[in-house]
Amino acid sequence: MQNSLFLIELGGVVLLLAILARLALRFGFSPIPLYLLGGLAFGQGGVIPLVTADEFIEAGAEIGLILLLFSLGLEYSASELVGSLRSTAVIGGLDLLLNFTPGFVGGLMLGWDVVPSVFLGGITYISSSGVIARTLDDLGWMGNRETPLVLAILVIEDLAMAAFLPLGTVLLVGGGTWRVAVSVGVATAVVVLVLAVAARYGRAISRAVFSRSDEALLFGILAVLLLTAGATEALNVSAAVGAFLAGIAFSGPAADRARSLLVPLRSVFAGAFFLFFGFEVDPGTLPRALPSAAALAVVGAATKYATGWLAARRAGLRRRGRIRAGVGLIARGEFSIVIAGIAVASGAEPEIGPIAAAYVLLLAVCGPLLARVADRLAAAPAGPV
Amino acid sequence: MGIVSETRLPGIGVRYEFVTEAGARVGIVHHRSGMRELVLFERDDPDTSHDLVRLSAEETRTLAELLGVSQVAKDLAELEQDVEGLAVDRLPLSGASPFDGRTIGDTGARTRTGVSIVAVLRAGSAHPAPGPDFGLRGGDVLVVVGTPRGIEELAILLRSD
Numbered sequence: 001m002q003n004s005l006f007l008i009e010l011g012g013v014v015l016l017l018a019i020l021a022r023l024a025l026r027f028g029f030s031p032i033p034l035y036l037l038g039g040l041a042f043g044q045g046g047v048i049p050l051v052t053a054d055e056f057i058e059a060g061a062e063i064g065l066i067l068l069l070f071s072l073g074l075e076y077s078a079s080e081l082v083g084s085l086r087s088t089a090v091i092g093g094l095d096l097l098l099n100f101t102p103g104f105v106g107g108l109m110l111g112w113d114v115v116p117s118v119f120l121g122g123i124t125y126i127s128s129s130g131v132i133a134r135t136l137d138d139l140g141w142m143g144n145r146e147t148p149l150v151l152a153i154l155v156i157e158d159l160a161m162a163a164f165l166p167l168g169t170v171l172l173v174g175g176g177t178w179r180v181a182v183s184v185g186v187a188t189a190v191v192v193l194v195l196a197v198a199a200r201y202g203r204a205i206s207r208a209v210f211s212r213s214d215e216a217l218l219f220g221i222l223a224v225l226l227l228t229a230g231a232t233e234a235l236n237v238s239a240a241v242g243a244f245l246a247g248i249a250f251s252g253p254a255a256d257r258a259r260s261l262l263v264p265l266r267s268v269f270a271g272a273f274f275l276f277f278g279f280e281v282d283p284g285t286l287p288r289a290l291p292s293a294a295a296l297a298v299v300g301a302a303t304k305y306a307t308g309w310l311a312a313r314r315a316g317l318r319r320r321g322r323i324r325a326g327v328g329l330i331a332r333g334e335f336s337i338v339i340a341g342i343a344v345a346s347g348a349e350p351e352i353g354p355i356a357a358a359y360v361l362l363l364a365v366c367g368p369l370l371a372r373v374a375d376r377l378a379a380a381p382a383g384p385v
Numbered sequence: 386m387g388i389v390s391e392t393r394l395p396g397i398g399v400r401y402e403f404v405t406e407a408g409a410r411v412g413i414v415h416h417r418s419g420m421r422e423l424v425l426f427e428r429d430d431p432d433t434s435h436d437l438v439r440l441s442a443e444e445t446r447t448l449a450e451l452l453g454v455s456q457v458a459k460d461l462a463e464l465e466q467d468v469e470g471l472a473v474d475r476l477p478l479s480g481a482s483p484f485d486g487r488t489i490g491d492t493g494a495r496t497r498t499g500v501s502i503v504a505v506l507r508a509g510s511a512h513p514a515p516g517p518d519f520g521l522r523g524g525d526v527l528v529v530v531g532t533p534r535g536i537e538e539l540a541i542l543l544r545s546d
Contacts, residue, residue: 075396084395133396140437143412143424148392148400155395321432379433 009053016042017271028138030131032274032333033364036357039278040286057276064273065341066229066243067266068334072129072158073247074255074262078199081248084155091149091311092156098303099125106296107349115171116349122164123340123356124300128333128364129154135368136328139375146312146325153311153329161335162244165342166191166237172346173236187237191245194228198249206254214261221250221258240338270334277337278357280344285354293358300363301370304329320378327374331367336360421445472533475506480523482543490517498538500531 016038024031042048085092103124107117132154136142166187170180209220225246232242250258308326317325340356343349389403394414401413410426412434419442427433440448478484484492494500505512505519506526512519521527527543529536 080393080395129396140422140424140434140439142394142397142414142416143400143422143437144434145402145412145432148394151394151397318430318432320430324432 006053006056010056013042013053013057013275017275021271029368030128030134030331030333030364031271032128032131032337033361035271035274036278036337036361039275040281040283040357041278042275043279043281045282045284054279057272057279060269060272061276062239062273064266064269064271064276065240065338066225067262068270068273068338069240069243070225070247071259071262071266073244074250074259076155076158076248077251078195078202078248081155081159084152085159088152088156091153091307091314092160094310095153095157095307096125096160098307099300102296102299102303106292106299110292110351112349112351115168115174116343116352118171119168119339119343119348119352120296120355122161122168123336123352123359124296124332126157126161126332126335126339127154127304127329128331128335128367129158131331131333131364131367132328135331135371138368139371141324141328144321144324146308146315146317146321146328149311149315149317150308150325150328153307157335158244161339162191162241164339165241166232168339169236169238169342172343172348183236186235190232190235190237191241194232194242194245195248198245202249202251206250206252209250210252210254210257214257217254217257218261221254221262224249238342240342273341274334274337277341277344277353281353281357285351286358289351289354289358293355293362296355296359297362297366300332300359301330301366320375323378324371324375327367327371330363330370332360332363419445470532471530472536473528473530474536476527476529476536476540476543478521478523478525478527478543482521482523484521484543485523487521488517489515489519489521492521492539492542494529494539494542497542498531498535500529500535500539502527503530504528 017035020034020038021031024034100121102121104117104121106124107120108114112120132150136147136150141147167184170183170187173183174180175183205224209217209224211217211220225243228246229239229242232245233239305326308324308329309322312322312325336356337360340352340360344353344356389401392400392402394400398414398416401415402410404410408428410428410431412422412424412426414422414424416422421440421442421444423438423440424434425436427435489502492502494502502515503513504527505515505521506528507522507524511528529539531539
């Protein structure tokens with residue numbers, strides 16, 4: 001009996017995801033905000049809270065987070081990351097300064113401690129690679145001159161997140177200055193070690209794992225991924241970072257195959273991840289969070305626009321390219337939720353969940369819309385933008 | 386034509402851009418999926434595009450073939466007209482020819498007529514730059530280069546020994 005209830009609940013959740021994915025496709029925007037809304041409706045304090053499938057979905061969400069970061073890492077090789085870090089360092093620094101500050105200051109203004117404020121800074125800082133790549137494609141902007149710039153900024157942000165997550169996790173664990181210093185040392189050492197192994201033995205690992213059989217390859221990759229994620233988590237560095245680093249280690253045919261094999265798996269589990277984040281947030285707390293989230297969203301949209309605009313001007317682009325680079329970067333999404341998820345799990349600040357959810361809901365929907373509208377306005381001969 | 390600039394698009398593919406002699410700016414995106422995008426920009430504003438064509442892998446092949454092959458055909462036609470005293474021709478080798486089953490060296494084409502056999506077309510595929518020991522068969526088509534007179538002589542030679 002218990003078992004049938006579990007299956008039915010799980011089936012209901014998957015059905016919900018299916019409907020939301022369809023809706024998102026129909027209206028041409030990212031499904032992430034819809035998954036969050038779905039999670040809000042069926043989680044804690046929602047319309048029909050789940051009873052038995054909760055734990056299973058929590059495990060699924062954990063895997064979703066790991067797969068999300070792993071497939072991000074698969075996109076890059078260690079040398080590419082270093083290369084783009086050099087070429088985009090100035091803009092990357094500007095991006096961090098302009099977009100981390102609003103969240104950090106906002107957190108302090110809300111009377112939070114420093115650590116949750118740092119997390120809120122991370123949430124307002126990071127743009128959504130997923131939503132933005134999709135918007136660029138939908139709008140036919142991939143061939144434009146500003147697109148390499150926009151994508152380079154996203155790469156830098158992903159790298160910054162890989163540094164942020166272990167440091168943030170250490171701060172959350174807390175303790176005295178001495179303990180924090182040791183933890184930071186351990187975290188840095190682990191990241192450097194894994195990166196060095198990835199750079200040095202990436203090819204060998206890829207070759208060892210590669211197999212003509214999709215089944216053997218998939219199990220091999222998942223084994224490396226889960227073990228790395230588990231090991232980094234055990235060292236308090238956050239499984240997400242381990243997964244990202246594991247992704248960087250893979251290259252060549254193994255990475256190409258892994259990408260196509262893992263995309264469907266990632267979509268399924270990432271759906272569970274966003275849904276689960278929604279579960280954890282009590283919708284009753286949203287109205288109170290909305291004013292702060294809306295204020296942060298307005299400031300966050302403006303600062304991202306400024307970042308893109310300045311970067312494009314620096315690269316010698318004209319007016320329309322600058323405007324598109326600015327609006328193109330506004331959308332926030334999956335990575336803000338990744339950062340918020342870690343803060344929520346630690347229970348550091350109860351308000352951070354609802355504020356992050358509302359912030360991402362607003363900007364994941366408004367970002368792509370603004371991009372559409374702004375370019376149309378800019379196209380008009382004497383546009384007001 | 387200006388240089389083709391190449392930029393990697395992480396997670397997407399590669400973007401190429403060049404400006405034609407006449408000033409038209411062309412952008413091309415190679416997506417990992419095999420899709421290609423062709424973007425044409427305004428002459429006076431490199432950040433405003435006036436057209437975007439999305440091509441599937443198959444459409445890309447077709448377009449490349451149309452652009453590439455017609456160029457080769459044109460070059461060949463120009464060669465025939467431009468170089469005075471030099472002709473390019475195709476000579477069919479019938480099954481009744483004495484050279485059916487013998488080699489290019491046996492024909493003595495170059496020593497006797499001064500004509501070079503630059504390719505042999507057989508069953509729809511080309512064998513470029515065949516050596517003297519290349520075996521000929523009835524039904525082959527020989528692509529030859531030489532003086533118009535030499536080619537005439539070779540045609541006669543191939544028919545009768």
